[in-house]
Amino acid sequence: MRFIEKLLKEEDFIHFVDIVVGAYPGSMDGLQPTKEQLKAHFMHNQYNDASINYYGLWEDNELVGGMRLHDFEMNLFSNIIPIGGVGLVAVDLLRKKEKIAKELIAHFFKVFLEKNIHFVALYPFKPDFYKKMGFGYGSKIHQYLVEPTSFPKGSTKRHLTYLTSQDKHRLADCYNRVAAKRHGMFYKTESELSSIFKNPRNYIIAVEREDKIQGYMVFSFNKQSETNFLLNNLVIKEWIYETPEALLELSTFLNSQADQVNRIEWNTQEENVHFFLGDVLNGTNHLIPSVYHASSVSGVGLMYRIINVRGFFEALTAHNFNGQTLTCKLTVKDSLLPENNQQIIIKAIKGNLNILDNENYDVEMMIDIAELSSLVIGVVTVQELFMLSKVKISDEQYIQALHQLFLVLEKPMCITAF
Known part of the structure; x- marks a missing residue:
């Protein structure tokens, strides 16, 4: 038993x-x-x-x-x-x-x-295993491995300082201000915060202006040779910034490490940081046809799952769904949670949502719980899912309306490891 x-x-x-x-x-x-x-x-x-x-x-x-x-x-x-x-x-x-x-x-x-x-998440040991259990993919992460001089050099780094465990909650205040403005981010727990300072390999530096931390970086060094102690990579574990000025000062610090650091590893969910960097090539000299130079390596990781469809949408009634007016019958397939195997009517009037049991509807959308979980937080769009045969729509003339209803301009970002 x-x-x-x-x-x-x-x-x-x-x-x-x-x-x-x-x-x-x-x-x-x-x-x-x-x-x-x-x-x-x-x-x-x-x-x-x-x-x-x-x-x-x-x-x-x-x-x-x-x-x-x-x-x-x-x-x-x-x-x-x-x-x-x-x-x-x-x-x-x-x-x-x-x-x-x-x-x-x-x-x-x-x-x-x-x-x-109503909503849960995990990091998968096998993405396909958890996909079959109804978890949908989150945003991809992009790993850059660039030379220090690829980071822009600003005019100053005089606001940079080391942080110690006594600064723990000042760091948390900075992080939480950023998290409060960024879709998808988790607030830091006390254990997560403490672990940053308990790791003896971590260096923690911050931009401090007017007695307030406006950005910080947690990093460590990885040796690249067993015979040459001078060959090291700098690994960025966490990089948070509230302002362009804070970003540039921390970038200036990275630029100044060229005499000691071979390459810098930066794992980020920001899709367009290659606009920020100088040379984005990762040193492999790999060429993708026809002429695309290898820069970052991408990977799937954090996965999300709705475990109560009705409860999840009821919790979003204060959210405006892009000003759309549409009544949609949502038919959800969930092989693991029978109570999620249901049909609900979503009625949006100028973007304001109501969940109904019985109502005439304009269109029916049939979707698996995994794809729905990714769709509603903005990882993927209705149009993309339709072209990939991952959603069925009863009347294709409503594809664009459904696309606009569920469209999220900012993909979710999460740097919390657990």
């Missing part, structure tokens, strides 16, 4: 760490923490951080899997909503392919549905 409950006993955490290390062997490599340190870290989170909870799955009183759940706050169209997160989904090496991960995810849904939370 299987059951899932919170991990509370030290013995349970010891077993969970063994499962995690088996599921993610890279977590014990090199400078990563020991098993004892992982156990202490997990237990500290469980007992001291209300936003983090660890769960285990037992079968016949044996722990065979587990996960970590997060309570986040997210900027959704300038409204702050609760969103659930799951990470560290791990299954005992001897128990794989026994649908343990599926049961853990189902319990993840249950936990947040009981909290009346």
Whole structure:
């Protein structure tokens, strides 16, 4: 018999760490923490951080899997909503392919549905696995690997300063001001904030003007040679800026590292930063036909899922859907959550939304929950989904109207790792 409950006993955490290390062997490599340190870290989170909870799955009183759940706050169209997160989904090496991960995810849904939370997210170990479970893709990330001199050099960097743990909440204030203006961003939790300063490899610098942090950067160095200690790359872990001036001062700092740094790794969801950089080439000399020079490498990562369609749309009644007037029957396919397998009527009048049960409608849109989850937050458009055969529309003359109804000008951005 299987059951899932919170991990509370030290013995349970010891077993969970063994499962995690088996599921993610890279977590014990090199400078990563020991098993004892992982156990202490997990237990500290469980007992001291209300936003983090660890769960285990037992079968016949044996722990065979587990996960970590997060309570986040997210900027959704300038409204702050609760969103659930799951990470560290791990299954005992001897128990794989026994649908343990599926049961853990189902319990993840249950936990947040009981909290009346309609939207969840995760970072997938296999995107296709979670796509089949109804998670839709978030914005892509672009990894640039450029020379320091590719970053513009401004007139000054005199407002730059190092930050210490005493500046933790000043840094958080800067981040949260940016998050409050940027669709998709999560507010920082106390644990996430502390981890920035606890990592001994991190350097943290900031632009400070008028006693206020207006931008900051967290970075570390990676050596590029076992025989030449002078060859290093600088890895940007977090770069937040409120103003063009703050961006340029931090860029000037990066430009000045040319004597010590080979290349700078910048992972960003901003699609057009190549306009900011000088030489955007990544050093591979790879040419894409006909003549496109390799610059960034892109990847899919964070995935979103609506776990209560009606509740999600009801929470958006204050959001204006681009001034559109349209009545749409939305038919959603959700193979994992039967309660989401439903039809609702969305009536928009000048962009103001109402959810109805019975109403004459102009058009029906049939869509899988994964694609719907990506559509409503602006990762993809109705027109794109239609051309890719990922949405069915009963009357094609309404494609443009539906496109405008769900159009989001700014794709969601999220730099929170969990």
